[in-house]
Amino acid sequence: MNKILATGLCLALLASGANAQQPAKTAPKKTTAPAKTLSAKAVAAGIPAELKQPIPFDPDVKVGKLPNGLTYYIRKNAEPKNRAELRLAVNAGSILETDDQQGLAHFMEHMAFNGTKNFPKNELVSFLQSSGIRFGADLNASTGFDETVYQLPVPTDSARLFERAFQILEDWAHNVTMDPTEIDKERGIILEEARSGRGAGQRMREKYYPLILNNARYTYRLPIGKDDIIKTFKPEALQRFYKDWYRPDLMAVVAVGDFDVAQVEGMIREKFGRIPAVNNPKPRLKYPIPPHKDTKIAIVTDPEQPNTMVQIMYKRPEIKEKTLYDVREAIKRVLFNSMIGNRINELTQQSDPPFLGGYSNYGGFLGDQDAFSSYVVAKDGNVNRAVTAILDENARVDRFGFTETELERAKKQYQKYVDRAYRERDKTRSTSYVSEYVENFLHGDIPVSISFYNDFTKKYLNGITVGDVNNLAKQFITTENRVVVIMAPEKDKAKLPTEKEILALIDNAGKNLTAYVDKTLDKPLLSTLPVGNPVTSEKEIKDINVTEWTLRNGVKVVLKPTDFKNDQIIFSANSPGGTSIYNDKDFESARFASPLTQMSGIGEYSQIQLGKYLTGKTVSVSPYIGETTEGFSGSTTPDDLETALQLVYAYFTAPRKDPDVIRGFLSNQKSALQNQQATPTPQKVFQDTVQSLLGAYHYRRLPMTPDRLEKVDVDRAGAIYKDRFADASDFTFFFVGNFKEKDMKPLIEKYLGGLPVTNRKENYRDLGIRIPAGKIEKTVVKGLEPKSTVQLVFSGDFVWNTDNTTQVDALAEVLEIKLIETLREEESGVYGVSVNGAYSKIPAQRYTLRIGFGCAPENVDKLIARTLAEIDKLKQNGAESKDIDKFKAETRRETELQLKQNGFWLGYLSNQYFNNDAPDEILHEAEFLKQVTPESTKQAANLYFGKNYIKLLLVPERKP
The missing domain is CATH 3.30.830.10 (Metalloenzyme, LuxS/M16 peptidase-like)
Known part of the structure; x- marks a missing residue:
């Protein structure tokens, strides 16, 4: 069944599932798949004969079944080019566990990454990382109540790698080795995964699950399992689950991507056809949720x-x-x-x-x-x-x-x-198709062609x-x-x-009701159309297919036409200034100026009326005021571009104040803040502490409170908004997507060329907010569960250039690889660990390296010591060549995909222009990657893991 769940309890039920490795990004559902309906009526009298016909299966996917019962789905799809999405779907999850196996469906999924016939121990992960496939972000799996799904995105431009990918799928299906030593090491990792999910939600869920599920089996088979079983189960119990349920009649291989269908079918038949069918298999039972009258x-x-x-x-x-x-x-x-x-x-x-x-x-x-x-x-x-x-x-x-x-x-x-x-049918990404075919196998949802x-x-x-x-x-x-x-x-x-x-x-609900009144407004979006200004200068950057225009009113426009999507144009704009130019007294009004204005609507249109007016159009336009800039973000289609530009013009020239909406918004904000203040969660207290400390307790880095919200002056906020958008002469707009410059030009000249200008000269202000120097330790004691959170922060001044940013990226990646190996695989002390490198040029040239993980309170000191030891190794010897090669492979593969994505180009161009960096810098990435060596990472480690070191800890109030 295709679960279309909203937030709340439905989401809480799904959240009880478990992901092996790092949590994967949810694959987008293909937009064309029909939703659930009341199908029992399909046989009712009076239904036209044509509607009684079965739903036609998408003809572009090849579906087959091997003699041993395994199902396969194969589809050629070249979006993205030279990539394939592979899945192994197993129609078995935690619902099938016996009492002594609770948590072992999920444990089995973990073990698939810890040794198979052809990839002993951790060689599988290492092999894929060296091929540019990220552990957790790309390579992943998930276990639910009723299914287990392994995901493997893989390049197809290497025949050897592509073939090995199917070998990995086959190994997962029947060649997982389950070495007892590896099992024992994995126990700690899964216990840490379970620990990370503990808190108020989990405690309350244990109370209401039996009731809302009417004591169905689902109540007692949460995929994460039970700690005592995870700690003590015998390997035979895990092997029994694997033997009983990982069998070809309960499996499907799904392959969608840029490849030859016949070749892929041949590989599937060869590799998966040799899995023997199971004689007298255990019945795959389904477990209902009992109905109730009360x-x-x-x-x-x-x-x-x-x-x-x-x-x-x-x-x-x-x-x-x-x-x-x-x-x-x-x-x-x-x-x-x-x-x-x-x-x-x-x-x-x-x-x-x-x-x-x-x-x-x-x-x-x-x-x-x-x-x-x-x-x-x-x-x-x-x-x-x-x-x-x-x-x-x-x-x-x-x-x-x-x-x-x-x-x-x-x-x-x-x-x-x-x-x-x-319109996007030839640009639909393979992940969408893969998701549909997995759902068909597991739940019977029929995929149809768009x-x-x-x-x-x-x-x-x-x-x-x-x-x-x-x-x-x-x-x-x-x-x-x-x-x-x-x-x-x-x-x-x-x-x-x-x-x-x-x-x-x-x-008793529903008494004294009156019918809903649909209030709409039937007027032009703009009361008067602008008088535009022409393009007065033009510049081409041919190697990245970018054109720069400058309009007579000073507005600058950067355009990159693409064919990555057929029906998409995305855009942004920025101008220096932001909230930084206002004093602290006005800060709260300034930070709320944009949302208060946007929720009020524009011109004569309230926000509700505006939404109704825009029905049937694909338009999103949002003004913003950040700390150092103000501007816009937006998306639209070629057909609706003029409407989008009208909205931009209206947000400049006709902002609106809706007192009722603003009053309601601020009232809700205050209530939510009061809730947080009265019952702060451990993580919220910790996050607020981290933000405040790293912001040197500057007023603008302290957490929002009801008292601070009271300082918002609605009239002042409106005045600040108008001030920020009073002069378009220093705005730069960026457009990326499916357009022709000749079609864009008259619209740009009319609406952006018609924006008001005063030609004032202004810039952002450096507020002087820096992460404190020196060695600092801060411990937050909060929380009832025996779990801790660790953040280690290194920071300092930075010399802004691409060589240095590449070295910081490499340093973060190679350290993360090492910490996964040590803290997770060797110590079994964490579920996940992250190392993030960040750097900025504006308002000051700075860098930050942040290491984060969660763990048992008793392991905090040991794991921090192990982390610092790995940093010392980098300082002494630099990174190992194999880890550097993994970083380079992952970066190259990621860039290959990014260069074909509108979203990447919009963000990239915006950043390059704002930082006054070369727009074509991305084309020289290979040159910068060559500079990453063991010696360069050694130098980087000694430079960036310096004396400015902050240790932040969240520890529970009571000992376990």
Whole structure:
């Protein structure tokens, strides 16, 4: 089942899964896959025969099954070029563990990286790192309740490496060696992973899980397992899980990328065909979540829970999409979610919002169930008001339905969404396809081609009526299988409603309601169009295909046309100044000037009305005021570029003040800050301490508090915003994406050329904020769980040039490689460790190297000593050549991908111009990498791991 989960309890359920190695980035879901629907209706009378047809499987993927039962999916896709995404999906997870195996599905996944037939011990990770594949970020795996999925992105321009990648997949499938010594070493790593997840959320989850899951097996099979079992299990228990469940009939190999399909199929048949089929396999059982007639209510509190959250779930059987009727029903549900989401969002833009945040949404839940969920974060702990507000909106939809205008906007927006996916069909990344095929194997979700889905949407979307969508509320909201969970700070326990009061609150919601009024504004976005200015000078940087324009009003424009995406233009702008030019008295007003203005709308349009006006357009424009700059970030499409530029012009010339929205925003901010202050989490206290100390306790680096928020002067904030955007003559705009300069020019001249200018001369101000020098130690004692956090910070002055930035990057990477080997693999003392190198030119040339990890309190001193010992080795000998080669390989492979990404180029060009560095510097990366040697890393280590050393610790209040 494709779990489409929102935040709140649904997210908490998924978070109980486990990732081996470092947490992987979530793969984006392909935009064209239809959502879940109520498929039981597909056989109902009156459905047109054409909609009773089965959903057509995407014809561009080759699906096969080997004689031993293993399934494979293969698709050629050249985005990105010379890359492939490989997956090994195993239809087995923690739900299949026996009592003595709790946590071993996840442990098994870890062991796949710790020795196989063809890659003993840690050779697998080392081999892939030397090929440019990052451990954790690229090479990864995850274990859930019902499945285990291994991911391996790999280059295809090396035949040997590509073949070895399939050998790795085969080894994971049936050749993991499970050396007892490696098992014992891995116990500590997994215990550290479990430790990292401990806290208020985990403690409360243990209380409400049995209730909301009605004591289903899922309650007692969290993928992370049980510590006592992880510490003491016999290797035979792990081997038994591997033998029982890692078998070809429960596996799929998925390969999508820039390769020859026939060649890949041959490799799969050769390697995976030799895995023997299992005779008399154990049945792969599914475990239902038992239904219940009553309403289950859980009220849980914790001393480290900072706010009060409520979720009401209406569980129902999982929806399987099988027919075209189901696809049409799915669209109805998407429209429903969109419209109710917009209504609830409007509630937060009142002068006194009823809650800090909330949503109502129908989606996947867990196992064999979906759920309609309403979720709110109570304002000032007022559960009654928050719950009443969210349920009243649900009831308003149930009683009065949506309006025709709401539905038309939702259709328009969804059609635009599908249109964009169709336009990008030849630029869809392989990760999207891989995710779909894994879901098909594990949960039966049928992948469809975007061409089919685009045609289907055009044919059936307009036929969906308000009545069709309004009927869904009655299906979703029932009294059976209803669950309510309240999570609150322990200090507020006495103020919480009782179970009886909660039931009454829910059952009595929706009284004295009136129908929703859809307020829109039908006026031009700009009351008067600008009188522009022409381009007066032009410069080409041919080796990176960049053009610079200067307009008569002084605005500078940097353009890089690309073909990386068919329907994307992204842009940014910056100007020197920012909040730095205002004194501390104005700082709070200055830092809030941009968000207060943006949430007010522009011209005659409120933010809500503006959102409605922009329906059907792909436009995002956001002004910002940072510490040293002000400017914009934005994205759009070639069709909507003019609208985007109109918005930029309006934010310059027609900012708006909406007193009600501003009052509501500040009220919510104050309530949230009061919650944090009253019940600060250990991590929040630690983060605030780190930020304050590293900022030398400067006023502008201290944490935000309710008292500081009171210093925001709304009128002053508005004046500061207008001041920052009063003069466009020192702004530089950057555009990257699918455009032609000849088409851009008249629009740029009209809207950016029409921006106001005063030709004032200004710059940012160096506030003199520096990380303190010398040796400093700071320990924060906070937290109930036996876990600690360590941050080691080295800093100092820096000579800004590319040679030096490359050496800092290399130093951070080679040290991280070494610390993973020592702190994780040898000491078994951490789950993950990070080393980050950063450097800046503005406002001052500085560098920072930060080392971070979490561990058991009793291991803090030992692991810090081991870390400093590795730094000393670098100072004495420099990095090992093999680690330098890994850094270079990873950097080259990463750059190959980045050079084909609009987002990279936008950020890169913006930084290069702001720092006054050569725009084509990226093309010379190979020359700078050559300068990284054992000797250079030795010199860098002695230079950058110097006397300015800060040790920051978070330790628990009570000893384990």
